[in-house]
Amino acid sequence: MELDETGDTNASAGRRSAGPMEFERLALPYLGDVARFARSLTRDASRADDLVQETFLQALRGWHTFRPGADIKPWLMSICHHAFLYIAKRDARYVEAPEDDPELDSLATARAHNVAYNSGIGAIIDQMDLGPALDRAMGALAEHFRGVVVLVDVEGQSYEDAAAILGIAVGTVRSRLFRARRLLQDMLFEYARDAGFETARAPIASASARTSRRTSTEPLPAKGREDAT
Amino acid sequence: MSSSELPDAAPTAIDCLTAVRRLWDYLDGRLSVAAHDEVEAHLAVCAKCPPHFTFAERMKRSLAERTGTEISSDDATRLRDRVRGALARFALEGDSEE
Numbered sequence: 001m002e003l004d005e006t007g008d009t010n011a012s013a014g015r016r017s018a019g020p021m022e023f024e025r026l027a028l029p030y031l032g033d034v035a036r037f038a039r040s041l042t043r044d045a046s047r048a049d050d051l052v053q054e055t056f057l058q059a060l061r062g063w064h065t066f067r068p069g070a071d072i073k074p075w076l077m078s079i080c081h082h083a084f085l086y087i088a089k090r091d092a093r094y095v096e097a098p099e100d101d102p103e104l105d106s107l108a109t110a111r112a113h114n115v116a117y118n119s120g121i122g123a124i125i126d127q128m129d130l131g132p133a134l135d136r137a138m139g140a141l142a143e144h145f146r147g148v149v150v151l152v153d154v155e156g157q158s159y160e161d162a163a164a165i166l167g168i169a170v171g172t173v174r175s176r177l178f179r180a181r182r183l184l185q186d187m188l189f190e191y192a193r194d195a196g197f198e199t200a201r202a203p204i205a206s207a208s209a210r211t212s213r214r215t216s217t218e219p220l221p222a223k224g225r226e227d228a229t
Numbered sequence: 230m231s232s233s234e235l236p237d238a239a240p241t242a243i244d245c246l247t248a249v250r251r252l253w254d255y256l257d258g259r260l261s262v263a264a265h266d267e268v269e270a271h272l273a274v275c276a277k278c279p280p281h282f283t284f285a286e287r288m289k290r291s292l293a294e295r296t297g298t299e300i301s302s303d304d305a306t307r308l309r310d311r312v313r314g315a316l317a318r319f320a321l322e323g324d325s326e327e
Contacts (some may be wrong), residue, residue: 020320024313031309035300049308051297056312059321103250110281112251117280125284130291138295152257153292178253185288 023063027056030073034080040150041084044138051087055080077165081147088143102171105178109185116189124192137187145180152177240266247271248278256286 030113034055038048058079059066062123066075117123151162152173159177240263248271254260255268272279300308 016316020316024316028309028313031312032300032305035308039294039300049311053312053315057315060316060319092240102253106252107246107250108253110252110278111283113281113284114277130288131294134288134291134295147258148310150293153289154295156293159257174259181253181285181288184292185285188288 019063020060023060026072027059027076033073034076035137036188037077037080037150037155038084040138040154041081041143041146042069051080051084052213054083054087058083072163074165078167081166084147085143102175102178105175105182108184109178111188112182112186116192119193121189121192121196124196125189128188128192128195130188132183133188133191136191137184140187141180141183145176145183148173148176149180149184153181240270243267243271245271245275245278248275249281252282252285256282296317 031052035048035052037053038051039045042048042051055076059076062079066072116122138149141149147166148162151157151165152159157165159170159173163173166173168176248268251260251264251268255265258265260268272282
């Protein structure tokens with residue numbers, strides 16, 4: 001579908017309506033990047049598509065604010081993330097990011113690892129396929145943490161580029177990222193604990209026909225994360 | 230990166246606490262050369278800390294491999310058409326409002 005109502009090239013008549021055409025020409029090539037980002041954020045194809053459409057509509061609406069010659073991709077990604085958080089807030093799943101000492105999260109990450117190995121699930125962790133477990137953990141991660149992990153760890157962007165997209169300070173990227181990684185690691189250990197629990201009780205469960213096991217696809221409640229400190 | 234440094238610049242010995250506080254900065258390559266070398270030197274002699282770094286690195290690497298959210302070309306085409314349609318509608322409505 002073309003925006004052919006602006007087909008004239010007369011500068012004076014087409015000046016204003018050339019905007020949408022120019023927008024489409026410059027912005028649409030990044031649709032794939034935005035779509036991938038949206039999928040990583042929402043973890044859901046249908047919600048991602050809605051988010052992509054919302055992103056491009058908002059971008060067109062704000063097109064007059066875009067500085068000619070500026071980099072359009074981070075601008076689109078920024079709008080996308082903003083819209084994502086807006087939807088998350090509207091759906092009341094948003095929790096404000098705590099601003100702590102990021103190095104404490106590094107420390108807590110190492111300590112949690114220590115605790116996990118001391119509790120005897122080291123072998124399970126070592127054999128665990130982290131990919132699917134991380135997908136599940138990412139889905140359970142609070143929205144404001146997800147963006148920074150997607151940008152820095154999955155997409156490999158610099159703290160500085162992520163900060164520009166997310167509209168936050170570089171220091172906040174660092175603190176959110178460290179906290180997010182710590183939470184992800186905690187979830188991985190929790191899954192490993194569950195797996196160990198399953199394995200250990202499997203013969204008993206089959207004998208006693210107890211069926212109260214947690215299904216493997218169910219997201220974990222955010223319990224027990226704070227005792228890593 | 231530290232291999233090109235002069236060998237006489239021996240890093241200061243740091244303890245486990247200091248080393249693990251630098252875990253993510255170290256893995257992200259955001260430490261100063263001196264701080265980086267201190268961590269490396271600690272990891273070379275410490276029995277407790279290296280597994281934490283190894284696991285954190287493994288998790289980071291697994292995340293980097295998570296780019297598997299590629300979108301099929303059918304989905305991409307469908308999404309592109311949908312967005313272009315929405316943009317066209319918006320442009321028309323926008324024009325009519327002006």
